[in-house]
Amino acid sequence: MTPDVRDEARRADRPARAESRDEGGGGPRSAIAEADWDRALRLISAADEVALSCHVTPDGDALGSMLAVGFALRSLGKRVAASFGDRHFAVPRLLRFLPGQDLLVPPEEFPAEPALMITFDSSTFERLGLLRANTAAAREVIVVDHHPSNEGFGTLSLIDSTAAATAVLAEQLIYRLGGRLDRDIATCLYAGLVTDTGSFRHSSTTPAVHQMAARLVATGLRTDEIARELWDRSPFSYLKVLAGALERVMLEDGLVWTYVTRVDRAAYGLPYSEVEGIIDIVRRTDEAEVAVVLKEDDQGAWQVSTRSKGAVDVGAVCVALGGGGHHNAAGYTSHDSVEETMAAFRRELGKA
Known part of the structure; x- marks a missing residue:
């Protein structure tokens, strides 16, 4: 230099x-x-x-x-x-x-x-x-x-x-x-x-x-x-899997969430790495402060992505659940069912 x-x-x-x-x-x-x-x-x-x-x-x-x-x-x-x-x-x-x-x-x-x-x-x-x-x-x-x-x-x-x-x-x-x-x-x-x-x-x-x-x-x-x-490229199969995730999306008391199973992905031959961006679509919801997307990986574990618009520290929530990240963007891994995973998340979210 x-x-x-x-x-x-x-x-x-x-x-x-x-x-x-x-x-x-x-x-x-x-x-x-x-x-x-x-x-x-x-x-x-x-x-x-x-x-x-x-x-x-x-x-x-x-x-x-x-x-x-x-x-x-x-x-x-x-x-x-x-x-x-x-x-x-x-x-x-x-x-x-x-x-x-x-x-x-x-x-x-x-x-x-x-x-x-x-x-x-x-x-x-x-x-x-x-x-x-x-x-x-x-x-x-x-x-x-x-x-x-x-x-x-x-x-x-x-x-x-x-x-x-x-x-x-x-x-x-x-x-x-x-x-x-x-x-x-x-x-x-x-x-x-x-x-x-x-x-x-x-x-x-x-x-x-x-x-x-x-x-x-x-x-x-x-x-x-x-x-x-x-950001501007994706296989057609991504659109099919995204449609399924949006079909089952839930809005409840400032929280918007959905999930993607490995069966969803396998039906269209979509690798796990291709579903990372779904959280950025779900998080746009005006009525929600916090967004969550559960993504089942190839081993059957749920990789949980979370986003906040600022009022809630999702980093602290995810740390409490064994993960980590930032105030507005964080994640963790769950080996429980979708229902159990979201129940645990709601409990920690209530504390935050």
Whole structure:
């Protein structure tokens, strides 16, 4: 990185950290101490190989952040193995446009006992899926995340709950490593940024978020193409499954909810990853403050997605039920029936 670019990176980092505060102003600055950043850089510098992981069924922020840092590490001469712990290892269709997928290896080829492992956007150890054993056996584990429910399951935490996306922290790490933005890295980071800010609609969208977006777009991104891949494409079978979910949707006392079974999906050959966006349709309901969608995965567990319009902290509700997330967007896993799952959710919602 040339001195002028390095200086600009430092300048860009300062406002990002200053703007990383609550909407009302006066919230805490970045929770990551400089000593922790420095230790992370020392660990990475000393490593010949770095193992990267993100949470199962990765979204744009998880996979984008991991691949962006993977690019930077490879440019530094590091060997990189990146993965996520899904039993049926496959990049979700919506994210197959992301560059850097040659860095990916299936869980069975991931280093069994990494000397250095970095996790991205995983709020809990359990969210690493099949890679939990690899994580437990790693000598050093750097946790990079922005979920407020993350208590730090690694040996070093780079966690900032005020960051709009894990991609924000990934960009800072890249700059601190002496890397620079190119179009491939920027594409990965931009996918993470727009995914977790709801295309800049969520309250986490600060001036610093737009400044970061400007840096990424300046590399030559086609933002229209990225938006089309993320939000404007779906197989016809998705419409059929969506129709079923909307047919059974329920509205009750400020709560709107529905569910999608694996039988629904199997009838049209629709993979689980394709139903992630149903929550964003259900949550539009004017009469509801909270939206919930239960999605049965291929193993028969219910993956529960929740959204709030601000008055209710669904993150706290989901933490109480064994999950995690943010104030307005969170989730958890249930192994009970639909009726039992919703009964438990209503009880915790009442407390919130």
